[in-house]
Amino acid sequence: MAKDNPRWGYVRIRGELRKLGIFVGATSIKRLLLPEGLGPAPRQSPGWGEFLRTQADGILVCGFFTVESAFFKTLHVLFFIEVGSRRLHITSATRNPSTPFVTQQARNLCCEPDERETPLRFLIRDRGSKFSGAFDEVLRREGIRITRTPIRSPKANAYAERCVKTLRHGVLDWTLSLGRRHLDRVLASHEDRYNAERRHRGIELRVPERQSHVDPVGVVPKIRRRDLLGGLIHEYYPVAA
Numbered sequence: 001m002a003k004d005n006p007r008w009g010y011v012r013i014r015g016e017l018r019k020l021g022i023f024v025g026a027t028s029i030k031r032l033l034l035p036e037g038l039g040p041a042p043r044q045s046p047g048w049g050e051f052l053r054t055q056a057d058g059i060l061v062c063g064f065f066t067v068e069s070a071f072f073k074t075l076h077v078l079f080f081i082e083v084g085s086r087r088l089h090i091t092s093a094t095r096n097p098s099t100p101f102v103t104q105q106a107r108n109l110c111c112e113p114d115e116r117e118t119p120l121r122f123l124i125r126d127r128g129s130k131f132s133g134a135f136d137e138v139l140r141r142e143g144i145r146i147t148r149t150p151i152r153s154p155k156a157n158a159y160a161e162r163c164v165k166t167l168r169h170g171v172l173d174w175t176l177s178l179g180r181r182h183l184d185r186v187l188a189s190h191e192d193r194y195n196a197e198r199r200h201r202g203i204e205l206r207v208p209e210r211q212s213h214v215d216p217v218g219v220v221p222k223i224r225r226r227d228l229l230g231g232l233i234h235e236y237y238p239v240a241a
Contacts, residue, residue: 002038009041057084058121060144063160064097064130065167069177076130077187078105081163084118086200087208088163090191093183099132106138120144124157174232189229197235 001013008016010026010033017024033039062080069075076097080089089112091105123139124147125131136146149156171190177183199205221238228235 002033002036007041012041055122057118059083059124060120060122061124061157061160063126063157063164064128065164067093067172067177067183069179069183071179073179075177075180075183077183078102078130079160079163080109081159082120082208083159084203085208086203088191088194090187093180093187095180097130099134102130102132103134103138106135110138110142122147124149124160126154126157127151171229171232175229186229190233193228193233193235 001008001016005012010029013029014024014026017029030040060080060082062078064076064078067075067077073095075093075095077093078091078097078101081087089109091108094101120142121144123144126149139146154161167187167190171186175186177186195208196210197207199207221240223236224239226235226237227233
């Protein structure tokens with residue numbers, strides 16, 4: 001109990017034990033815990049990684065990445081990812097990530113159908129100037145608390161950083177963007193596959209939009225391949241024999 005609940009003191013633990021029919025004094029509890037390195041409350045607070053794991057279903061992270069087009073234009077893309085399910089939301093690309101743009105993207109996200117079992121409670125973002133007070137206010141109205149990462153600490157927003165790496169290695173490094181509309185089509189196709197087909201190690205090889213496991217088949221079916229983005233991405237699906 002002391003390890004699981006670092007904010008519980010000896011008296012609180014004594015009360016919990018009483019609920020289980022175990023009657024022991026607080027002094028005895030102290031005498032048992034001190035040799036184990038478990039001193040008075042509050043003991044060591046949970047770290048950032050533990051916080052992310054325990055609150056994952058209610059955490060949303062966001063960030064920007066840039067893409068250089070074939071005509072040497074820099075395009076900015078805002079994305080959101082739900083940590084618990086790994087569901088990805090990619091906004092349209094823009095050459096000018098202004099305050100009105102990012103604020104409208106926040107509104108669009110909040111207007112999407114909410115099919116989550118656990119409501120979003122936290123948004124983790126960096127301290128980039130692209131994020132304004134209006135952007136934060138839209139999310140606060142939805143009951144989402146804004147958490148900004150420390151300065152020059154990309155690991156504090158590790159899920160967003162890892163998502164950008166996946167996007168680059170899987171699509172962007174192998175695609176020549178002809179412009180904003182072309183990039184939007186490529187990213188929309190990738191987002192659909194990312195949410196509906198791609199399996200993620202962080203959620204036990206499940207798919208964001210289908211969280212249940214697939215039962216093993218008795219007979220191996222015939223497998224077909226489907227090509228996406230001109231053969232850049234391959235999908236496999238069973239067909240009737």
